[in-house]
Each structure stands twice: as C-alpha cells, then as structure tokens.
Amino acid sequence: MMDERQGILRGRLADLGFDAVRMARLCDLPGDHLKKWLGAGMHGDMAWMERTLAKRLRPDLVLPGAQSIIMLGINYWPGEKEQQGPQWARYAINEDYHDTVKPALKKAGQVLEKLYGLTRDDYRYYVDAGPVIERGWAAKAGLGFVGKNAMLISRDFGNWLILASILVKTELVPDDPVRKQVSDFADVGLLCGKCSRCLDACPTDAFSEPGVVDARRCISYQTIENKGIIPRELREGIGRHIFGCDICLEVCPWNRFAQQGRELLLTARHDLPDLSLAELLAMTPERYAEVFRRTPIKRLKLRGLLRNACVVAGNSDDVAVLSALIELASHELSMVRVHAVWATYRLGGGASLSLARESETNADVLAEYSAWE
Ligand code: B12
Ligand code: SF4
Ligand code: SF4
Structure with a gap:
C-alpha cells in the first residue's frame, strides 16, 4: 500500500538526522523473555526495569490509543579510530545523545502534527530512557535483526545505531521485517548463521545464552549502571574499559556495512580518548x-x-x-x-x-x- 504522506514523513525525518526510519503496527508483545530475564535477576540493580514492565509489554499503557510505532536509528560510527589509552564506548565520545536527539524528536512530532492533523497528545517519543523495548520494535519494523550479541544489527549500518521511537495514535503502513516470515520478537541471530564471534569474545562471559545478556556480568553495566563495588571476579575482565564496552559489537562481521555517521544529531568529543x-x-x-x-x-x-x-x-x-x-x-x-x-x-x-x-x-x-x- 502506498501512502504519500508516509513518504514525505520519511524524507523529513531523514533530513532531521535520523539515518534509518521504519514503521511497525503495535501489537501485544510476547513478554515471557523479558519476564524470565527480570525473574532471574539479570537486570541487577536496575529496579526501574521491573517497575516499568507492564508498560514495556503494553505500549497502549504508555499512550492509550496508540496504533503504530516509528522506529528511528541514528548512525554513530565514527570511522576506524583506535583508542590507545583507557577505552570509552563509542556512543559516549559524543555529547549526551539523550540531550541532542530529544530536540530532533520534538521537531519530528511537529512534522507528524502537520502531516496527519495530530495534536501533541497523539504521540509520544523516547530515546533510550522510555518504557519501550526498542530493539524488539526495531526488529519488527525491519530496521535490522537482533544478533546473538543482543544488538539490533542493521544491514546498512552494522551495530552502530542508537535507537529512538515515536508511538503514534495513527495507523501507519507497517514496514516488513528483514525476513518476511519473522512474526515475533524472538528471532535472535536471524542473520548470524553459524557465527558466534560475539559470544566467544565477551571477556566477562556475560551471555547466558545467545541474545541474552546477564547485565550483572556485562562491563557496560558494571562500569556505568553499578553505583557500588565492582565484583572482584569481574575486575580483570574489564581490562582497559573505563566506560561501557563495545567488544561484542566490534567483532561482528555485519560491521562491514558500517558507514561514517553524519553527526547531525551528535557532537563528537574528540578530546575524551586523549x-x-x-x-x-x-x-x-x-x-x-x-x-x-x-x-x-x-x-x-x-x-x-x-x-x-x-x-x-x-x-x-x-x-x-x-x-x-x-x-x-x-x-x-x-x-x-x-x-x-x-x-x-x-x-x-x-x-x-x-x-x-x-x-x-x-x-x-x-x-x-x-x-x-
Ligand atoms: C537495560 C539496557 C542495557 C543493560 C542490559 C542490556 C541487555 N542486553 O538487555 C546494559 C547496561 C548491560 C546495556 C548495555 C549496552 N547497551 Co543498552 N540498553 C538497555 C535498555 C535501557 C533496555 C534494554 C532491555 O529492555 N533489556 C532487556 C532485554 C531482555 O531486552 P532486549 O534485549 O532489549 O530486547 C529483546 C528481547 O526481549 C528479545 N526477545 C523477546 N523474546 C525473546 C526470546 C528469546 C529466547 C530471546 C533470546 C530474546 C527474546 O526481543 C527484544 C529484541 O530482541 C535499552 C533501551 C530501551 N529502552 O530498550 C538500551 C539499548 C538496548 N542499549 C544500547 C546500547 C548501545 C548498549 C551498549 C552497546 C552500550 C555500551 N557500548 O556499553 C551495551 C551493549 C550490551 C549488549 N550486548 O546488549 C542500545 C542498543 C542499540 C542497538 N543497535 O541495538 C539501546 C537500544 C539504547 C538506544 N536507545 O540506543 N544496556
Ligand atoms: S558489552 Fe562487553 S561485557 Fe557486555 S556482553 Fe558485550 S562484550 Fe560482554
Ligand atoms: S558477531 Fe556473529 S553471532 Fe554475533 S551478532 Fe554478529 S553475526 Fe551474529
């Protein structure tokens, strides 16, 4: 089905700095996986994940009447630049994306209002911090697939997309998932084949199974989210990682499609790795x-x-x-x-x-x- 407005919307969102724009129709989410993950305590001290469980599984609790979700990807690949000293997660060597992406989402909302005759109450947008299972919806919308490393991997940008979302009370024409037969959110490793590089490369053995990260063992969690003592047995595996970890992203062969980011929504902080x-x-x-x-x-x-x-x-x-x-x-x-x-x-x-x-x-x-x- 063609929809002229949707074509215009995609163009406007791309102009605002969103490198990937895909739509999905909202539906009930299979919650077993997330419940199991929380039940096993794999979220560590991130208690807010428990508190927002119901909303994560039911977008209509976040925005009653929501029918569609627009999934957005921001490419932050900086090009091959090796960090000599302490290592920073690549997303962190920029001004905070939470602050720089929000204004673009606000403008995206204004575009929606004009094109679809909506009001401010008809949509809600988030980047990272909202009660939205961003990778699941991104896979549903065909922005990429979920790798064994649990990342949303794009065939155009590899592992290097920040995700954002807009819930909308309008019916948008949904995009196809990367393979049409994908019907739910659990198709982990869909395009991984026999590869298991990410699982083998994790220095702290954080994968309890393909696609499932036990946050308590993940360097990203330990160096960013943990506010207390880092368990002794994990310290050695942290190596040179001062903030976050990109290892299971870096080793992925899908990064051969990575492209240098436009930096429209990101302001690089080249001084930090020095x-x-x-x-x-x-x-x-x-x-x-x-x-x-x-x-x-x-x-x-x-x-x-x-x-x-x-x-x-x-x-x-x-x-x-x-x-x-x-x-x-x-x-x-x-x-x-x-x-x-x-x-x-x-x-x-x-x-x-x-x-x-x-x-x-x-x-x-x-x-x-x-x-x-
Ligand atoms: C909590 C959190 C973390 C935690 C937990 C990570 C994890 N794997 O869950 C910690 C602190 C460890 C973390 C680390 C990182 N994170 Co983080 N994180 C989040 C956050 C806020 C929630 C994720 C969540 O709900 N986790 C719970 C698990 C269970 O859900 P999930 O993997 O996201 O969702 C999948 C499963 O539910 C799956 N599923 C459903 N049914 C079934 C059944 C089976 C059997 C299986 C296997 C799976 C499955 O479907 C979903 C999609 O696949 C999201 C933002 C958001 N609002 O979504 C960012 C987010 C996922 N993080 C992001 C990033 C960039 C990172 C890091 C790379 C940061 C870094 N460099 O240090 C690392 C990567 C670690 C990794 N390999 O996952 C990006 C990922 C972008 C992308 N392209 O995928 C996000 C989307 C933030 C953003 N807006 O860009 N993160
Ligand atoms: S981010 Fe690092 S520590 Fe966390 S799962 Fe990936 S490789 Fe392991
Ligand atoms: S490294 Fe290999 S197994 Fe891991 S996500 Fe990439 S393709 Fe899949």
Missing part, C-alpha cells in the same frame, strides 16, 4: 565537571570514574600510576578505596599501604586487604 590514565586518576571535582559536562559520562559522577580508573589501572602494567593509587587508597569514599587497594596490590605496591590499612575501619575495604593476604 585523557590518560594518570589524568583520570587525578581528576578533581572541578575538572570532572568541566571535562564531562554535557556528556553521558557526567551521570557516572566523579566517584564512579575514579572507581573505574582504578580498575583500569590495576589491569595495566603502568607502575607510574602507583603513587596516585596509593593516594586514592585513602580517599574519603570507601568505594574508591576498595578499588584503589585492589589496583595497588595488582601493580605490586601493596607494601606501601600499611599505614592506610592501620587506620581503615570500613568492612568492604578491610575485606579487600584480607583478600590479598
């Missing part, structure tokens, strides 16, 4: 606020960044950072001290901590010392 480990370990609150203002990293707070920097330091062989670590082993926050003690021992500097240890009273930090005896 920050050395020593600079990160020496961050002051003032410098942290200045450097990470407007980036997604601001939500980590200085304490989270110092914690992650300690883990990266403990995985390095850079003894030049030992003095900074020894200083952090007396930091006012026990969470930072725990990781600084771990890293200091890993770099062979444990003997220098005897004074810090004598004055230590926190149980978590004392447990870290004991682990090294």
Whole structure:
C-alpha cells in the first residue's frame, strides 16, 4: 500500500538526522523473555526495569490509543579510530545523545502534527530512557535483526545505531521485517548463521545464552549502571574499559556495512580518548565537571570514574600510576578505596599501604586487604 504522506514523513525525518526510519503496527508483545530475564535477576540493580514492565509489554499503557510505532536509528560510527589509552564506548565520545536527539524528536512530532492533523497528545517519543523495548520494535519494523550479541544489527549500518521511537495514535503502513516470515520478537541471530564471534569474545562471559545478556556480568553495566563495588571476579575482565564496552559489537562481521555517521544529531568529543590514565586518576571535582559536562559520562559522577580508573589501572602494567593509587587508597569514599587497594596490590605496591590499612575501619575495604593476604 502506498501512502504519500508516509513518504514525505520519511524524507523529513531523514533530513532531521535520523539515518534509518521504519514503521511497525503495535501489537501485544510476547513478554515471557523479558519476564524470565527480570525473574532471574539479570537486570541487577536496575529496579526501574521491573517497575516499568507492564508498560514495556503494553505500549497502549504508555499512550492509550496508540496504533503504530516509528522506529528511528541514528548512525554513530565514527570511522576506524583506535583508542590507545583507557577505552570509552563509542556512543559516549559524543555529547549526551539523550540531550541532542530529544530536540530532533520534538521537531519530528511537529512534522507528524502537520502531516496527519495530530495534536501533541497523539504521540509520544523516547530515546533510550522510555518504557519501550526498542530493539524488539526495531526488529519488527525491519530496521535490522537482533544478533546473538543482543544488538539490533542493521544491514546498512552494522551495530552502530542508537535507537529512538515515536508511538503514534495513527495507523501507519507497517514496514516488513528483514525476513518476511519473522512474526515475533524472538528471532535472535536471524542473520548470524553459524557465527558466534560475539559470544566467544565477551571477556566477562556475560551471555547466558545467545541474545541474552546477564547485565550483572556485562562491563557496560558494571562500569556505568553499578553505583557500588565492582565484583572482584569481574575486575580483570574489564581490562582497559573505563566506560561501557563495545567488544561484542566490534567483532561482528555485519560491521562491514558500517558507514561514517553524519553527526547531525551528535557532537563528537574528540578530546575524551586523549585523557590518560594518570589524568583520570587525578581528576578533581572541578575538572570532572568541566571535562564531562554535557556528556553521558557526567551521570557516572566523579566517584564512579575514579572507581573505574582504578580498575583500569590495576589491569595495566603502568607502575607510574602507583603513587596516585596509593593516594586514592585513602580517599574519603570507601568505594574508591576498595578499588584503589585492589589496583595497588595488582601493580605490586601493596607494601606501601600499611599505614592506610592501620587506620581503615570500613568492612568492604578491610575485606579487600584480607583478600590479598
Ligand atoms: C537495560 C539496557 C542495557 C543493560 C542490559 C542490556 C541487555 N542486553 O538487555 C546494559 C547496561 C548491560 C546495556 C548495555 C549496552 N547497551 Co543498552 N540498553 C538497555 C535498555 C535501557 C533496555 C534494554 C532491555 O529492555 N533489556 C532487556 C532485554 C531482555 O531486552 P532486549 O534485549 O532489549 O530486547 C529483546 C528481547 O526481549 C528479545 N526477545 C523477546 N523474546 C525473546 C526470546 C528469546 C529466547 C530471546 C533470546 C530474546 C527474546 O526481543 C527484544 C529484541 O530482541 C535499552 C533501551 C530501551 N529502552 O530498550 C538500551 C539499548 C538496548 N542499549 C544500547 C546500547 C548501545 C548498549 C551498549 C552497546 C552500550 C555500551 N557500548 O556499553 C551495551 C551493549 C550490551 C549488549 N550486548 O546488549 C542500545 C542498543 C542499540 C542497538 N543497535 O541495538 C539501546 C537500544 C539504547 C538506544 N536507545 O540506543 N544496556
Ligand atoms: S558489552 Fe562487553 S561485557 Fe557486555 S556482553 Fe558485550 S562484550 Fe560482554
Ligand atoms: S558477531 Fe556473529 S553471532 Fe554475533 S551478532 Fe554478529 S553475526 Fe551474529
């Protein structure tokens, strides 16, 4: 079925900076998978995922009367640029996409209003933070397929799309999924064939099965979402990852179709990968606020960044950072001290901590010392 307005809509959305635009008709979602994932506690401390379960499964609870969903992809592939020092997830080396994509979604809403005679109450848009199973709807709309790495993989852009969505109280002509026989959301690995590179490459064994990430074991969760102590057994696997992880995306052969992003909705922060480990370990609150203002990293707070920097330091062989670590082993926050003690021992500097240890009273930090005896 042809619809002229829909053609105009696609063009306008592309002009606004959305690289992929696909539509799906809303329907009930098979909720078993998400319920099982939550039931097994794989969401860790992300309690908001439990609280929003009903809405995630029933878009009509988010927007009563919604009939369609527009799924949008923003290509953020920066081109092949190797990061020498601490590694940042690629999406994070930009100003916060939550802030830069929202204004474009607002304009997209205005386009919808004009074209379809809608009002502000007839649609709702989200990027990442809404109660929408974005990858499921994106697969349904044919924006790509869900890989064994759980990512929505596009045949035009590989693994490098940020997703956004607009629920609309209008019937739009739905697009086909990448293979027509796809009828639900569970076709994980549809175009993966025998490949299992992502599952094999994960350094912390976070995949409980293909397509299912146990967030508690995922570096992305541990370095971004976890606000407390990173479990000891996962620290080594974190390697050089200071914020997020792209390993299971990077190894995917579908990235041969990746194209450099237009950067219409993203503002690159080329300075971030240049920050050395020593600079990160020496961050002051003032410098942290200045450097990470407007980036997604601001939500980590200085304490989270110092914690992650300690883990990266403990995985390095850079003894030049030992003095900074020894200083952090007396930091006012026990969470930072725990990781600084771990890293200091890993770099062979444990003997220098005897004074810090004598004055230590926190149980978590004392447990870290004991682990090294
Ligand atoms: C919570 C969350 C996380 C958690 C949990 C990740 C996970 N795999 O679920 C953590 C913090 C670990 C995380 C990490 C990352 N995330 Co994240 N995350 C989310 C968030 C907010 C919710 C995802 C969710 O509902 N997870 C629960 C699981 C169960 O659902 P799901 O995998 O998304 O959905 C699928 C299943 O339900 C499946 N399904 C249904 N029935 C069945 C049955 C079976 C048997 C199976 C196997 C599957 C299945 O259908 C859905 C689609 O496939 C979304 C945004 C959103 N609102 O959706 C972003 C999102 C998924 N994340 C995103 C990104 C970019 C990342 C990272 C790459 C960030 C980084 N570089 O560090 C990593 C990648 C990790 C990975 N391989 O998944 C993007 C993904 C874009 C894309 N192209 O796929 C999203 C969509 C944000 C966005 N708006 O762009 N993330
Ligand atoms: S993002 Fe990293 S840690 Fe998480 S599942 Fe992928 S490879 Fe494993
Ligand atoms: S790396 Fe291989 S198995 Fe993993 S998502 Fe890509 S194609 Fe699928």
